[in-house]
Amino acid sequence: MNRQELVKAIADDTGHSQAAVGEMLNSLISKVQDAVAAGDKVALVGFGAFDTASRAERQGRNPATGQPITISASRLPKFTAGKAFKDQVNK
Structure with missing residues (x-):
């Protein structure tokens, strides 16, 4: 949809x-x-919650050259489904 x-x-x-x-x-x-x-959490009871998650700095590789690179720390949005939503999906 x-x-x-x-x-x-x-x-x-x-x-x-x-x-x-x-x-x-x-x-x-x-x-x-x-x-x-x-930085606030938005919770919709029965549906789920929107929040942030932190991702630490880490090492990666440039796919084109294979050279190691440092990927900086970041915050990203996260959704956690509520129990009623999970139950409906698992029917």
Whole structure:
């Protein structure tokens, strides 16, 4: 399911216009991204939680030359599915 299909499905379920649902979805995504980027955790009970994870500095290799390189430490977004979501997937 892509974004447009999701917007259409939500609009059909709720009776709202696709434009309104699209704006709400954009707002939700923006707020989750802002919160996670600020270091906050966003938990949606029954669905899951968005958080950050840290990746330590490590050694890697340039695939073109084979030379060793240092890959700097970074933070990345992480999603952990909630129990209800996991249970639904494993039915």
